[in-house]
Structure formats: C-alpha cells, structure tokens
Amino acid sequence: MFLTKKHLSRRTLLKGVGASIALPLLDAMIPASTALAQTAAKPSQRLGFVYFPHGALQDEWQPKQAGRDFEFPYILKPLEPLREYVTVVSGLRNKGGESSSPHGIIEETWLNCVSPRQRSSKTGVGVTVDQIAARRLGKNTPLQSMELCGEPGGVISYRTPDQALPMESNPRKVFYSMFGQGDTAQQRQAILKTTDSLLDYVRESTVSLNRKLDAADRARVSDYLDSVREIEVRVQKLEESARSMADLPNAPIGPPEDFGELLGVQFEMIALAWQTNRTNVASMKMVEEASMRTYPNLGVHEAFHPTSHWGGYPERVANLRLIQNYHTAIFAKFARRLNDMQDGEGSVLDHSIILFGSNMANSDAHNNDPLPQALIGRGGGIKGNQHLHYKQDTPHSNILVTMLDRAGIPPEDFQKFADSTGPLSEV
Numbered sequence: 281m282f283l284t285k286k287h288l289s290r291r292t293l294l295k296g297v298g299a300s301i302a303l304p305l306l307d308a309m310i311p312a313s314t315a316l317a318q319t320a321a322k323p324s325q326r327l328g329f330v331y332f333p334h335g336a337l338q339d340e341w342q343p344k345q346a347g348r349d350f351e352f353p354y355i356l357k358p359l360e361p362l363r364e365y366v367t368v369v370s371g372l373r374n375k376g377g378e379s380s381s382p383h384g385i386i387e388e389t390w391l392n393c394v395s396p397r398q399r400s401s402k403t404g405v406g407v408t409v410d411q412i413a414a415r416r417l418g419k420n421t422p423l424q425s426m427e428l429c430g431e432p433g434g435v436i437s438y439r440t441p442d443q444a445l446p447m448e449s450n451p452r453k454v455f456y457s458m459f460g461q462g463d464t465a466q467q468r469q470a471i472l473k474t475t476d477s478l479l480d481y482v483r484e485s486t487v488s489l490n491r492k493l494d495a496a497d498r499a500r501v502s503d504y505l506d507s508v509r510e511i512e513v514r515v516q517k518l519e520e521s522a523r524s525m526a527d528l529p530n531a532p533i534g535p536p537e538d539f540g541e542l543l544g545v546q547f548e549m550i551a552l553a554w555q556t557n558r559t560n561v562a563s564m565k566m567v568e569e570a571s572m573r574t575y576p577n578l579g580v581h582e583a584f585h586p587t588s589h590w591g592g593y594p595e596r597v598a599n600l601r602l603i604q605n606y607h608t609a610i611f612a613k614f615a616r617r618l619n620d621m622q623d624g625e626g627s628v629l630d631h632s633i634i635l636f637g638s639n640m641a642n643s644d645a646h647n648n649d650p651l652p653q654a655l656i657g658r659g660g661g662i663k664g665n666q667h668l669h670y671k672q673d674t675p676h677s678n679i680l681v682t683m684l685d686r687a688g689i690p691p692e693d694f695q696k697f698a699d700s701t702g703p704l705s706e707v
C-alpha cells in the first residue's frame with residue numbers, strides 16, 4: 281500500500297473537555313509514497329487470552345480428524361465461518377495446574393503453568409504469559425494490557441509472581457479507562473455523566489479532523505464513532521437492567537440475556553482498544569469457576585457448576601453442551617467483529633493471535649488433560665484451518681510460548697517458561 285496524502289500522526293486523538301478518543305488506522309496516517317510496513321502506522325501484533333471455565337465435553341470439542349479441513353464439532357461449530365483463522369490444538373496437559381483443589385488454582389495457573397507454591401519473586405517464576413508479552417507489546421500503547429471478565433472474582437494474570445491483576449467486570453469502568461480524560465475515575469465519571477454522550481465533547485475536534493481527510497477516511501471515522509456511541513447505549517442499558525434487579529433476593533445469577541449482552545460489550549471494548557492501538561494485549565475471563573449462573577434462555581435452569589458435574593446424567597450432558605456452544609457463539613461474534621475491522625492491508629484478526637480455551641479438561645473428573653485449546657487469528661504467520669493433535673502429556677506451556685514467538689517476543693524472554701519444551705512449529 282502506497283499513498284501520496286499528507287501524513288497524519290498514528291497517535292491522533294479526538295479531544296474535548298472530559299474525553300479523549302483514539303482513532304483507528306486511517307490512510308492519512310501513512311506517510312506519502314511510503315510502504316505501510318516501513319512506517320510507524322504498521323499494524324501491531326495483538327495477543328488475546330479468552331478463558332472459559334469447566335473445560336469442554338471432549339467429544340463435542342475435539343475434531344475427529346487431524347490436519348486441515350477438519351469437521352467442526354458442536355461446541356466449536358460457531359467458529360466454522362472463520363475456518364481459515366482457526367487452529368485447534370489438542371493433547372495438551374498443564375501439570376502446574378493440577379491439584380486436589382482444582383477450582384482453587386485452576387484460573388491462576390492457565391497462563392503461567394506453575395503451582396502457586398512454586399511462584400517466586402526471586403526467580404520471576406509465576407509471571408503469566410500475557411504480562412511477558414505486555415512488557416514488549418505495551419511499551420508504546422496507553423494501556424499496557426487489559427484484563428476483563430463477565431463475572432467478578434478470580435484472576436488469570438500476574439504482572440509479577442506476587443502481583444495479580446484484577447479483572448474488571450463493570451463495562452462502565454472499562455469505558456472510562458478507554459475514553460475518559462479526568463485525573464481520577466471520580467472526575468471522569470462526573471464529567472461524562474453531565475452529557476448523554478462523550479461524543480458531544482469531541483464534536484468540534486471531529487469536524488476539524490474531517491476537513492483533513494478524504495471521503496474513505498471520513499467514512500471510517502464515522503463508522504468507528506458510531507460503534508463508540510453504540511457501546512455507550514449498550515452500557516447504559518446494562519446499568520438500567522442492573523438497577524432494576526438490585527432488590528431481588530439472593531439466587532443463581534441472571535438474567536442470561538443481559539449476561540450475554542455484558543459479554544458482548546466487554547468483547548467490543550477489546551475490539552475497539554485493538555482497533556485504535558490503545559493496547560495490544562488483552563485477557564477476558566468469560567465466566568467464573570464454579571459459577572452458579574443459570575441459562576434459562578437455553579432452557580437450562582440448573583446452575584452451571586452442578587451441570588458441569590454430569591455424573592452420567594444424560595440431561596446434564598445435553599445442557600452442558602448447550603452452555604459451551606453458547607459461550608463459543610459469543611466469542612465467535614467477537615472474532616467476526618475483528619475480521620470486519622480494516623487494519624492496514626488486512627483485518628485486525630489478521631494481525632491477532634487469540635487463545636480460546638480452559639484450564640480444565642473433563643469437568644466431571646476435575647482433570648487437566650487433555651485441555652480444550654484453540655488459537656484464533658493469523659498473526660505471526662499462523663496457518664489456520666488446522667487441527668493439530670499432539671501426543672499425550674505435551675506441555676500446555678508450549679502453546680503459550682508459541683504465541684510469544686509468533687508475536688515477535690525475543691526468545692530470551694521465555695526460554696525458561698514453566699515446563700515448556702519450545703514453540704509448536706506446526707502452528
């Protein structure tokens with residue numbers, strides 16, 4: 281891609297009193313007569329880590345065929361339209377996540393593959409792979425990394441062996457962190473709540489910017505700001521729904537329709553953050569371990585955790601496969617959104633590597649072998665459209681260092697990572 285326009289900085293913001301909105305990559309951000317790959321506007325590599333609890337039903341997750349053009353099983357079926365971006369990796373085991381109290385350590389060992397007893401501030405053992413990546417990929421972004429969740433509680437990211445990073449379940453707070461401009465969260469909230477939309481604050485800045493852009497870039501900016509406004513409206517509706525449920529007695533968490541919307545909004549925050557280069561590393565925990573959430577929208581009225589212990593009951597197996605397919609469908613919508621976002625000479629998904637998986641295998645047995653894992657995206661030259669089946673006991677840490685390797689992280693940053701034997705070359 282070569283352009284002859286006037287150069288606009290990749291760090292250009294729409295600013296107003298109380299708001300600061302980053303922009304997606306525009307043609308005008310590429311210096312005149314310069315190849316995109318040789319500019320500061322070159323698309324970044326993004327790494328994502330999306331966690332779901334309670335493993336996956338093996339027969340409904342793992343494809344029967346290894347290699348290319350495999351048949352998508354039921355739980356993975358929502359990802360089939362993105363086949364060229366999907367790499368299913370089976371046969372992995374996380375020995376560091378195994379214990380007699382699996383729900384106690386299952387989340388926090390997914391991305392570091394070491395027992396909490398082995399974490400050491402002296403040696404650095406215990407830092408999660410997302411934070412290893414963030415040290416490099418987050419140097420030039422406003423947010424070094426993002427950690428979001430659908431249900432509060434638990435962590436999957438450790439910046440140091442002793443410092444866990446909290447996961448934000450409130451989309452309003454995420455919205456402030458991305459777009460608000462006050463010195464404190466309280467100031468940002470006070471400023472932004474004085475108007476129906478933060479876009480009102482940057483109206484003049486938007487008009488000024490549009491005078492410098494051609495028609496194609498103006499259309500991109502308009503589409504992007506429409507997405508920001510849509511997120512605002514969705515967050516407001518979620519807040520109204522939460523207030524309406526404030527007086528309900530304690531019960532299994534719901535309602536699922538709002539929960540699906542919450543997950544969608546959180547994923548959209550990540551999509552916009554990646555599109556505008558706010559961060560290159562993001563983690564998302566969809567549901568808490570041992571969750572007591574119900575899914576009446578699927579006809580499932582028993583809570584998720586007891587459902588996951590099917591114990592030979594066919595109706596529980598049937599309900600569990602519905603829940604797990606539903607979670608994949610919500611994630612697949614996020615992946616499609618990334619694929620629709622132009623990013624230089626490809627899409628955001630072309631420049632992303634996302635691990636979609638769990639740190640539990642069979643939820644009825646509470647084991648960690650083999651783990652359900654899939655890589656989504658084509659970043660770093662990942663081939664896609666593959667099911668790679670490795671021999672039993674292949675370290676789960678291998679897929680994590682593969683992500684670092686393909687994202688361009690120097691080998692010295694991860695050469696002694698957990699029990700890894702090295703990157704998976706077939707990916």
